[in-house]
Structures are given as structure tokens and as C-alpha cells.
Amino acid sequence: MAGPKPSADKANSLLAAPQLAGVLAIVMVLHLVAREHFLLFHTLVELLRIIVLCGLFALAWHTRQWSDNHFLRIVGKAAIFIAGIEVFHTLAYRGIGLFGPDDGNLPTQLWVAFRSLEAFAFLLAALLAARAVRPGWLLAGYAAATAFFTGLIVTGLFPDAYLEPAGLTPFKINAEYVIAFTFGLAMLLLFARRGLFEPGVHWLIQASLVFNILATLAFTRYVSVYGLANEIGHYFLFISTYLIYRGILVTGLTTPYQLMFRDLKCHQEHLEELVEERTARLRQSEQLNNSFVTNSPAILIITDRDGRISLANPAFETLAGRPASEMTGKPPHEIIDAQIADAIERNNQTAIRAGKAVASTEAVTVEGQQRLFEAVHFPLFDEAGQISGTGAIATEVTEHRRLQTNYELMLQASMDALLLADEQGNFVQVNQAAVVLTGYTEPELLAMNLRDIDVSERNDAIGFRLERVSHDRSGRFESRWRSKDGEVRDVELSIQLFDGVVNNGFCAFVRDISQQRADLRRIEFLARYDALTKLPNRARFEELAQQRLKQAARNGLEGMLVYIDLDNFKDINDSLGHYMGDALLRELGQRLQALADPKRLFARSSGDEFIALLEVESGEASVATELARIQQAVLAPVTVNGHQLVTTVSVGVSLYPEDGQDFTTLYRNADTAMYAAKTDGRNTWRRFDRAMQEKASERQQLLAELRGALSRDEFSLHYQPQVSLIDRELIGAEALLRWHHPVLGQVSPARFVPIAEESGLIVEIGEWVLRQVCRQGRAWHEAGLPPITLAVNLSAIQFQHHDLPSTVARILDETGFDGRHLELELTESVLAGDEARVAQTIALLKHHHIRVAIDDFGTGYSSMAYLNRFAVDKLKIDQSFVREMDTDRNSASVVTAIIRLAHSLDLNVIAEGVETERQAQHLAQLDCDEAQGYHFGRPVPPKAFTALLQTLPEQC
Structure with a gap:
């Protein structure tokens, strides 16, 4: 396997000054490209490697029968598999992202895969440099390794190699070190077997491995896929590839050819003896060629050096419409259509200039029909090696191409x-x-x-x-x-x-759509159950409680609703961390779930609050017994990681039917009693009493004042900005209702909106809000301010009103406001109503180009079928999830699931309640489209919002 002796001729030098200068020039050009467009730089570098790797494979494959270069065989047969994975790495690179999410993880995983395969190939080649290995075993082994890596990546079992924004994962860095160690081990083995190589080739391979190691180490240092370390690593990798090209590809071609020519010289005399035999065969071949030319359905034509036709077969006669005898000795322009003659002359000249065969596809008109031909034009040489003419073979592929094009379009579409x-x-x-x-x-x-x-x-x-x-x-x-x-x-x-x-x-x-379904099931679970404790959440508990209360009413049973709040739970989170707090809640949830049976229902209401609905017998003793059982389960110490956690609870109790006959009343009264227990020193329980009903009288007073608020002009609107998370520009605003009472002062919407909905006043108030928003939007438009989308909340009662579409249309007509800039926000519960009526109402609204959004998404229940069936444009993530997403894993899971579901259905997503930059950045990383909250601006009166709109051109 030893190579030939080094030549003194500089042209045959393995690594001369011009070659080094060329490498340096390429590196400089790549550096300039990297500064302007890193993605183009990365694609060029990878493309160079892929081309060389394919060349190595071609060399190894086509010389496998006679080459004794075992090192080339082993590395060369791995090259095509390395190149294959590297192609997918290049196409998946961030910025191209043809496969899956456009992030840095997938291309980095593919990088680790083909670099591992490359290191293994060099090590195997170094180990078996003196031994012949069956090509089939090599190809099978490399194919198995490629399939193994690809399978791990496709199935998600391959460890993450790059995460935003941290950068490289420990797995990726450790993998690079293992790869570098493998290259180093290959160097040692090659040095021990250096006698098998020509000295210059051996040291070029060693140098290539050194640069491979440097490249590998560089790829452990970057954080961004566009970082400097990543760029430097690619320079080292390019130099390594060039060195292996000089050391293996060039010498692998030169040496075999030298041996071949030596063998030819040795057999020259024998070849001369075969001349007569070959001459006889040539005569036979000539006869066969004449038969082929005559009977071939393909068009055959030969022209001399002056472009005159010297041979034309019957197929060409048919195309030209005249016999060969009339065409021989004449140029094509004299005997055939000018379009066909131009194509023949043009392609003949191309073949003459190239000095080799050239292929072309020509569309020509024959007898008024467009026909397509595939042709090969080639130069003919005389004995002196001079071009004596040209030949051409053409086949009509009109119908084949038409069918092929249609079929490919169908598949590609x-x-x-x-x-x-x-x-x-x-x-x-x-x-x-x-x-x-x-x-x-x-x-x-x-x-x-x-x-x-x-x-x-x-x-x-x-x-x-x-x-x-x-x-x-x-x-x-x-x-x-x-x-x-x-x-x-x-x-x-x-x-x-x-x-x-x-x-x-x-x-x-x-x-x-399995992933969409899985996302929906996840959302449905999170909408009904607490992810941490697996207990029903507040919404699901209410559904179940209402069912049990109806059964109790039918059967004459008594019960109680228990509101449990952990005392000083915040201290546990602050002192021991959220992990310990979550562990405590999880254990308490399991203990309460262990008490559940057909007579006892438990749920997690919020962060550190639980609720229960229990069937009890008449008398205080039964109540005390049930509470003692709950307190015994909750107050028992919890051990987490060696820490013994002990907590106390404040408990509120309301009895059914004495303290309320529906869930809402019982829940409100139990909550009131719980706060009374906290006020009384905590670690105790209180039962609701009638003295706590002062809030009810306050509600009646508030309702009375609310009835005249509209006529007294006590309502006003404030506007809260909505921004794009892509560029942080103002794109819309939500109109928020405010009530200023002359005596009560500013009344919170949380106090008066539920009362307005229960009393039906919300329909009249909602119409006033919509009209004011449209008037304001029209005024901003006439003032020349930038157009934005104005969002208005619609309650379920408003939406169910039979004349809502006509009311909205009338208001748009009265105010002249463009419906394209109006967005109506509905609650999830609206979609679960009469599907036909809901679909009809939304369709009538969409007829005016009005956008429809689902408000507080995630707090109720919406099936994907609803979202598909109704023309919804946007999902609005409830602020309770947004505010807790950085501290509560359950909330973060809900936010992530909603965004993924929305985008899979081509819906926009807006998050409300964004109060910090951290929340905004987190949402942006999750590809949330829009945001709203105090971080971007508080609700302000129209005058202040007008001033904000006037600054938009300056911001742009």
C-alpha cells in the first residue's frame, strides 16, 4: 500500500505554495461572507465538504476491484453516509429550517451524528489500514450507524445538543471531546503504521486529523449558532477537508493510474497481437452499427467539420420530410426547418467547444405541434485527434415529459x-x-x-x-x-x-394531527384538573359539586362545603424553594384524594387553597368529625428531602341547605368563613353565619345605582395598549369599562360587571361601549392617526342576544367605523352553546370583516372541533396563567400548550396580564404573537391614548 516515491516536479507536490495561497484566499472570502451573511457562509463550507466527501466515496467505490489502499476504502465508503447526514444538517440549519422547528437543536444533533460517524471511520481505517475489509460489511455497518443516529433524532431519543438561550448542552460538549479523543487515537495508530503510506501522504493525513481535533474543540465553545467559535471551527474543518483531499483523493487517483499505465506498457506487445482479431470484430461491429443506425427509432445525424450532413438515419428523414440522399453534403439550414436547424447548429458548436458530449432538451414546432426532444451532441475526432465533425442522437420525449411533469407536480404539491x-x-x-x-x-x-x-x-x-x-x-x-x-x-x-x-x-x-390532538387533550386535562396534585381544579369541582347538590336536593341529604387555606405557605416557598412547596402540595393532594369517596369530593382551588364538598348528617358532631378527619390528613408532618414540613390550615365551612342551596352561594359563604378564620388567628375553622351577609346587601345597593349609571353618564372607557412581541410595536388596544360613582367613587369592574350580567343590564351597557369604541376609532382615523385594532369584550349574555349581528352592523353604519379594525372578544363558554346559532352569529359578524377572539382561553373548555368549526381569529391567554408562568409549572404548561394549539390551527395568540420584561421575553421565546399588560401600558383615557398614537410615527 506504500505510495510512489516523491517527485521532484513541483506540479506533483502534495502541498505547494500556490495551493496554500488558494486555501488562504478561500478562507478570507469565507470570512467576508460570514461577516455579512453567516447562513450563506455555513452553507458554502458545508457544501465544499459534501462535494469532497462524495468524491471520496466515488473514488473508493470505482477503484475497489484493483486498489490496495485499504485506508481509502474504509474512509471513502463512510464518506457518502457522512455527506448524507451533513446534507440534512445544512438544510436544517437555523435560518433554513426545512425540517421541524427553526432552532439550533436539530442541526446540532445532526452535527454530532455525522462527526461521530466520521471519527469512527478514521479510527476504523487506522486500525485496519493493513487489512482488506469486505465492502458489503463496511456499507452495512455505516448504513446501520447512520440509521441508528437518524432514528434516535427522529424519535426524539437523541439528547438535546443546543438549547435557547443557553447554547450548547453538556451532552454536545462532551460528545465533541469524545470525537476529539477518537481523532487523537486515530493519529497514534496511523503513526504506528506510517510505513504503509508514502511519507508526504502520511503527514498530510496527520495534519488533517490535527485540524479535525482543533475544529472539534472550537465547536465546544460557542453559545450562538452564529458565534465566532462556530465560524473558526468551520475554518479548521475546511482546512482539514482540504488536507485529506490532497493526501487521499489526489494521490488515490494518481497512483492507480501510474500503475495502470505501467501495466499497459507491459502488455503492449500482447495488444499488438490482438489487432488482427480486433479488426475482424470491428468489421462485425460496423455491420451491427449500420443496422443500428438504420433501424433505430432515435434520430441519428452526423455532420462534417464544415457542418454538412454526412449521415442521417430514417428517423431523421421522417423528421425532415425528405430522403437522406437529398440531404447528404448539405448544411441543415438548407434542408430542414430553421428552428430545428438552429438547434442542431447551436448544440454542435457547444459540443465542439467543450470537446466532449453535451446533452440538451429542445422544444421545436413540427407540423404546427410543439414537440420535445432530448438530444446528445458529441464531437468526432480523426486519427490525429482533431475534430472532424459532430454527431447527434435525439429522442422524442413529449408525452413522457408531460406525464412526468403532471405526476411530479401532484406529488410535490x-x-x-x-x-x-x-x-x-x-x-x-x-x-x-x-x-x-x-x-x-x-x-x-x-x-x-x-x-x-x-x-x-x-x-x-x-x-x-x-x-x-x-x-x-x-x-x-x-x-x-x-x-x-x-x-x-x-x-x-x-x-x-x-x-x-x-x-x-x-x-x-x-x-x-396526533400532536394537535395530544395538545388538546393536555389542555382539556389542565382545564379540568390540577397538574401538580391531579385533583379536580376549581372549574371541574364546580361541575361535580352542582351535580351532587342536585342529588342531595332530590334525596333530602345535607352537606357542607369546606374551604381550606394553608397558613404561611409563602414562607415555605421563600425559605425552602418552590420545589419544596410543590412537594408539600402534592403530598397534601394525595392525602385528600385518599379521603375521597362518593360522599366526599376534593379539589385544589388555587395556589395553596383546597375545597371539599362532603355529605354530613344533621348536627354539629358530624361536621366536627368530618373536619377532624380533614385536619388530621393535612396537619400530619410531610418529609421532603430530609426536611420535615408542618403546616396549619384556616378552614371555612358553609352548610347545605342552611347556608345556601347552590354552589356559588355555598362557595362564597365558605370563602367568607375561611377569611374569618384567618382573621381570628388562623389554624382554626369557622362556620358561615348570617352576619356575613352584609356583602349581599351591598350588592343590592350597587345594582340600584348601576341601573341609572348610564343615564347619568357615569361610565367612561379606558384603552390599554396591545403590542406585537415581534417588534414591540403598538398594534391595538382593548377598551375597558370604568364606572365613577359620585358617592362610591371608582367602582371596580370586578364588582359591577357580574351584577350587570346577572341583571341583564350588560346588554344595554355593552351596546353603549361598542358605540363609543367605534366613534373613537372613527375619530382617530379622521385625525390621520395610524390604524389599530380595537378590542371589545362581549359577555355570554350579549352574544346570546338575538339581534347582536344587526346591532353591531347598525353601530358600524352609524359611526362609519371600518369593521376590519374591530375585534370582539368572546368567552370559551359561548362556543359550547347552540352550535348552529353560534356559527351563524359569528358568520354574520365576519361578514363585516370583524375579527373574533376567545378571551381568557384556558380557564374554561373548548374542543378543537369548536375552534375548527367557528371562524375564530385569535386566542387570548388568561392573565392568571401569564402572571404565574415563571413560578408555577402548571401555568407554564398551559401557556405553552395554548400557543402550540393556536399555531397548529393558524390562529394568533395574545397574552394578557404581562407585567414584567421577563414574562414578555418568555412569551416571545414561546412564539406568542401579541401581549397586553401593565408592562406595556396601563389603561388610559382616550385623550392620553390619542397622545400615545401620535408618537407612533416617531417610534417607527
């Missing part, structure tokens, strides 16, 4: 699985995406029926759906498919009926 089926649902054609989705091979799918993989419906129901599509010619529905590995996936099918030549069939585009 679909990012989803595409399946063609006959009228019975038997698959007749599928694309690769369908193979990936189902796990079945194409032949397996073509032997199957839709009913074989659909598991969500009975066979007769599937047949009914296909009949419905046949009638309507299209259909869209959701289903569940079982893949070959047994996994059941949620899918969405869009089916079109197509008319075949003999029979009709179905064209189905299928999209995997």
Missing part, C-alpha cells in the same frame, strides 16, 4: 400523505408520505383497503362516508388510523372524487 383508491376503498396508488405515515411498504398498501387501517369507524360507516363523498364529490373528516407497528394516529382526511377512464375513484390527502 402535497406535503401530506396522498392515496388514490377505487370506489370500494382499495388503494391503487400512494406516495412516500403515505408509506411513512402508515409504516407499510408501497406494495403492502396497494394490497390493502381503507378499512384495513381505519379503526375509528365501523366498516359500514366508512362505506357511508365514501358514498357521501361520491355524492358531494368531496369531503373532509377526521379519523384514526393504525400503522403497521400498531400505533394509532389521529388523522385528517381531505377526499376528492376523480373521474377515471374506466372507473371513478378517490384522491385522499391525509394529515397526521
